[in-house]
Amino acid sequence: MKAVIVTVGTELLFGQTVDTNAVYLSQRLQLLGIDVMYRHTVGDNPARLRRILELSYDDCDLVICTGGLGPTQDDLTKEVVCEALGDVLIRHEETVEELNAFFKKLERPMTENNLRQAMLPSKALVFANHHGSAPGFVLENDGRTAICLPGPPREMKPMFEESAAPYLKTRSNATIYYRLIRTFGIGESMLETKISDLIDAQTDPTLATYAKEGECSIRIASKRNTMEEAKQAVADMLSVLRERIGEYIFSDDDEELAAVAVKKLIEGGISISCAESCTGGMFAQRLTDIPGVSAVFDRGFVTYSNNAKIEQLGVSPDTIEKYGAVSEETAREMVRGVKSVSGSRLAIAATGIAGPEGGTDEKPVGLVYIAGALDDREVCKRILLRGGSRGRIRVHAVLNMLFMVLKLIGEPASGNASRA
Amino acid sequence: MKAVIVTVGTELLFGQTVDTNAVYLSQRLQLLGIDVMYRHTVGDNPARLRRILELSYDDCDLVICTGGLGPTQDDLTKEVVCEALGDVLIRHEETVEELNAFFKKLERPMTENNLRQAMLPSKALVFANHHGSAPGFVLENDGRTAICLPGPPREMKPMFEESAAPYLKTRSNATIYYRLIRTFGIGESMLETKISDLIDAQTDPTLATYAKEGECSIRIASKRNTMEEAKQAVADMLSVLRERIGEYIFSDDDEELAAVAVKKLIEGGISISCAESCTGGMFAQRLTDIPGVSAVFDRGFVTYSNNAKIEQLGVSPDTIEKYGAVSEETAREMVRGVKSVSGSRLAIAATGIAGPEGGTDEKPVGLVYIAGALDDREVCKRILLRGGSRGRIRVHAVLNMLFMVLKLIGEPASGNASRA
Numbered sequence: 001m002k003a004v005i006v007t008v009g010t011e012l013l014f015g016q017t018v019d020t021n022a023v024y025l026s027q028r029l030q031l032l033g034i035d036v037m038y039r040h041t042v043g044d045n046p047a048r049l050r051r052i053l054e055l056s057y058d059d060c061d062l063v064i065c066t067g068g069l070g071p072t073q074d075d076l077t078k079e080v081v082c083e084a085l086g087d088v089l090i091r092h093e094e095t096v097e098e099l100n101a102f103f104k105k106l107e108r109p110m111t112e113n114n115l116r117q118a119m120l121p122s123k124a125l126v127f128a129n130h131h132g133s134a135p136g137f138v139l140e141n142d143g144r145t146a147i148c149l150p151g152p153p154r155e156m157k158p159m160f161e162e163s164a165a166p167y168l169k170t171r172s173n174a175t176i177y178y179r180l181i182r183t184f185g186i187g188e189s190m191l192e193t194k195i196s197d198l199i200d201a202q203t204d205p206t207l208a209t210y211a212k213e214g215e216c217s218i219r220i221a222s223k224r225n226t227m228e229e230a231k232q233a234v235a236d237m238l239s240v241l242r243e244r245i246g247e248y249i250f251s252d253d254d255e256e257l258a259a260v261a262v263k264k265l266i267e268g269g270i271s272i273s274c275a276e277s278c279t280g281g282m283f284a285q286r287l288t289d290i291p292g293v294s295a296v297f298d299r300g301f302v303t304y305s306n307n308a309k310i311e312q313l314g315v316s317p318d319t320i321e322k323y324g325a326v327s328e329e330t331a332r333e334m335v336r337g338v339k340s341v342s343g344s345r346l347a348i349a350a351t352g353i354a355g356p357e358g359g360t361d362e363k364p365v366g367l368v369y370i371a372g373a374l375d376d377r378e379v380c381k382r383i384l385l386r387g388g389s390r391g392r393i394r395v396h397a398v399l400n401m402l403f404m405v406l407k408l409i410g411e412p413a414s415g416n417a418s419r420a
Numbered sequence: 421m422k423a424v425i426v427t428v429g430t431e432l433l434f435g436q437t438v439d440t441n442a443v444y445l446s447q448r449l450q451l452l453g454i455d456v457m458y459r460h461t462v463g464d465n466p467a468r469l470r471r472i473l474e475l476s477y478d479d480c481d482l483v484i485c486t487g488g489l490g491p492t493q494d495d496l497t498k499e500v501v502c503e504a505l506g507d508v509l510i511r512h513e514e515t516v517e518e519l520n521a522f523f524k525k526l527e528r529p530m531t532e533n534n535l536r537q538a539m540l541p542s543k544a545l546v547f548a549n550h551h552g553s554a555p556g557f558v559l560e561n562d563g564r565t566a567i568c569l570p571g572p573p574r575e576m577k578p579m580f581e582e583s584a585a586p587y588l589k590t591r592s593n594a595t596i597y598y599r600l601i602r603t604f605g606i607g608e609s610m611l612e613t614k615i616s617d618l619i620d621a622q623t624d625p626t627l628a629t630y631a632k633e634g635e636c637s638i639r640i641a642s643k644r645n646t647m648e649e650a651k652q653a654v655a656d657m658l659s660v661l662r663e664r665i666g667e668y669i670f671s672d673d674d675e676e677l678a679a680v681a682v683k684k685l686i687e688g689g690i691s692i693s694c695a696e697s698c699t700g701g702m703f704a705q706r707l708t709d710i711p712g713v714s715a716v717f718d719r720g721f722v723t724y725s726n727n728a729k730i731e732q733l734g735v736s737p738d739t740i741e742k743y744g745a746v747s748e749e750t751a752r753e754m755v756r757g758v759k760s761v762s763g764s765r766l767a768i769a770a771t772g773i774a775g776p777e778g779g780t781d782e783k784p785v786g787l788v789y790i791a792g793a794l795d796d797r798e799v800c801k802r803i804l805l806r807g808g809s810r811g812r813i814r815v816h817a818v819l820n821m822l823f824m825v826l827k828l829i830g831e832p833a834s835g836n837a838s839r840a
Contacts (some may be wrong), residue, residue: 013456015446016630019439022461026435036433038468039461041442046456055475093588210436274722280708281701284722288700291776291810299728302694302720303705304713312719312732342728356711390711 001034001171004056005298008067008077009151011044019068020153026158033061033172033223044074053084057144067151069134072111077148078119085141087121093127095135102133105372127163131155138167177230178221180254181241184403191216194244205237214399250406257402262290266345272405273342275301275313275334277325277350278368281397298344303334313337324363326351328380331369339373344376346408348401368397374408421454421591424476428487428497429571430463438467440573441486448580453643454482464494473504477564487571489554491533497568498540505561507541513737515546515555522553529808547583551575595805597650598641600674601661604823606635611636614664625657634819637691670826677822682710684829685766692825693762695721695754697731697745698788699770703818718764733757744783746771748800751789759793766794766828774810788817794828
């Protein structure tokens with residue numbers, strides 16, 4: 001099936017509202033095995049919408065419209081779609097009842113213009129709106145299919161999932177299953193090199209890699225006749241990937257690094273505290289984004305000044321003098337200080353140069369030392385992100401800190417301090 | 421001038437890449453006084469791009485394309501645009517030289533296909549690319565104008581500002597000047613009420629309000645014959661707004677709250693430290709996002725556990741026992757602790773319930789106490805964001821903390837501790 005996505009609304013053309021519907025529908029249709037040929041945005045203008053529909057049905061069979069289903073005069077999507085598919089609008093009594101119930105629940109009177117929303121194409125399959133007032137619908141005629149959904153994403157997305165997606169599945173012969181595998185610590189080109197034979201040989205499942213903010217994701221997708229077959233094919237491919245690049249995989253179910261770290265800390269009953277210099281609280285912020293983290297997170301220190309490092313963490317002034325605040329020695333003393341002050345089993349510390357100023361030839365902007373300790377095991381890692389902005393350097397450092405937490409928990413304890 | 425925006429790239433139709441170019445161009449064109457009639461996205465497919473161009477020039481004079489200018493076989497925008505405007509591609513020697521210089525600087529060999537990027541329409545005005553390799557251009561013929569820009573936003577945006585916007589200004593008779601005023605602490609509906617007479621009576625300048633993550637912005641725009649007149653009209657309106665709602669305005673030039681706070685701290689030579697419970701490091705993170713903050717930011721404490729509050733900040737266990745960790749009393753003891761431990765002139769502390777668990781009838785999710793102190797002045801504020809997510813509650817608290825920093829700096833010092 002070849003599809004066109006049309007988003008309707010003058011506010012979209014002004015750029016006031018970001019069109020998140022278009023991206024959402026693109027992704028969802030692709031997973032349903034439907035090819036998207038065009039995306040269009042038009043204002044609340046019937047003539048232009050009519051021209052777009054004509055263009056669309058020239059070489060596509062499905063048009064999905066969002067927006068323009070509301071109660072006001074400029075909501076004209078239904079009229080235009082109805083006309084293009086040779087149908088007429090009639091009053092849909094079930095929707096009238098639902099509108100009455102909707103406004104009663106809100107304790108607001110229903111104005112006359114709200115009844116416009118109950119005027120629907122006579123041959124349409126109506127989609128109820130459980131998060132707003134305007135219903136959606138699908139209409140088919142002579143090889144042309146139109147699906148109309150409301151504009152607000154909080155109404156559109158649930159209606160797509162509850163009504164449009166099940167309808168589209170009945171129209172598609174194939175079943176698609178996919179998983180998003182997330183990796184850290186390996187660049188996209190290196191990742192592709194390690195699995196290039198799998199990518200080159202792919203028929204089904206297919207593999208696609210995506211780079212994202214210091215991470216790489218791999219999408220494994222399988223299109224089979226039954227869901228069981230598709231799931232099995234994806235599971236088999238995942239086993240192969242685990243053999244090749246298992247050490248970099250932190251989630252096989254599209255979880256954030258921080259969420260996985262907090263989950264493992266809670267599972268292991270491991271308390272954690274941290275000290276941050278260049279990351280300025282971002283590590284603690286990411287951890288505490290996750291609900292339930294209070295079971296394991298004790299405290300964090302943002303020791304931005306040298307005095308703070310010395311006074312809060314007991315870093316030796318001599319160490320800072322001799323090796324600098326950005327050094328392996330200082331990072332290690334910071335992490336030991338966190339552990340001793342907080343009593344947490346796991347501690348993480350980072351010190352670096354986020355820029356844009358403050359870099360030297362020897363210690364350039366982007367250099368960060370990360371130290372971690374779990375019980376009696378201590379590690380330290382030097383990372384360098386050349387050419388990154390202040391923001392990217394900080395995020396990159398925080399992701400490395402989170403990954404270090406996972407590695408510390410995952411690796412067997414040993415009696416010796418080791419160097420990663 | 422009526423315009424169409426066309427973004428080219430199969431990856432956009434998959435929804436892998438969010439089309440930020442379309443929103444950016446929509447906003448920029450509106451400010452230049454150019455009406456956007458349609459936005460289209462097509463894959464790397466010359467036939468479909470051709471059809472979109474035909475449709476566009478039926479009722480518009482300007483088409484702006486992004487993407488498809490690169491060195492590979494599927495980059496076909498130039499060819500199709502050139503054909504639609506009756507021109508031919510020729511080798512642009514200046515671009516060849518620039519490509520040679522570009523690759524020399526990267527210390528990479530220039531492959532033959534990179535020279536495709538130097539093939540440009542014979543009658544085009546070429547736009548140099550200072551952030552990548554593919555140049556852009558504008559081409560005019562017989563009332564049709566096409567502007568082609570590269571796809572990557574970090575190349576497209578500077579090229580638009582440096583080359584396309586100046587060109588478009590020469591084509592437009594009107595001059596538009598605007599300023600974005602940012603306010604905090606007043607809801608959008610209250611803001612509109614306070615300036616509704618100005619909004620209702622507006623001809624020029626125009627006023628538009630936007631709500632955003634706990635803040636409200638007001639755009640003042642004026643379209644006049646000269647820039648001088650437009651600037652004066654905007655300045656006059658800004659004076660009126662300052663009289664009405666001056667206490668809520670923190671920037672008249674679209675700056676972030678954190679950036680304004682850091683600027684004022686640096687100007688005043690005021691050192692700052694903080695203690696955070698529910699915000700978990702986000703306040704420190706926002707401050708340290710701003711380059712140069714190390715001149716004033718000393719340290720931060722993420723005192724998530726009660727023990728951390730007691731041990732790091734000297735909060736009394738009795739206070740926590742009697743009033744709870746989320747209370748005005750605890751917030752005030754936290755801020756006094758920060759001041760005394762750090763020695764900073766300004767201190768900010770927050771304690772609250774970010775949820776989703778942990779709320780009670782008396783202390784619901786969304787309740788946050790924020791305490792601030794500058795020299796011998798101390799304030800404390802209770803905020804409550806009902807029905808917010810964990811993320812929104814935390815952001816709302818951090819914005820209130822930043823606004824408190826501004827208020828503390830802005831208000832005259834007094835000898836008494838006051839209650840805000």
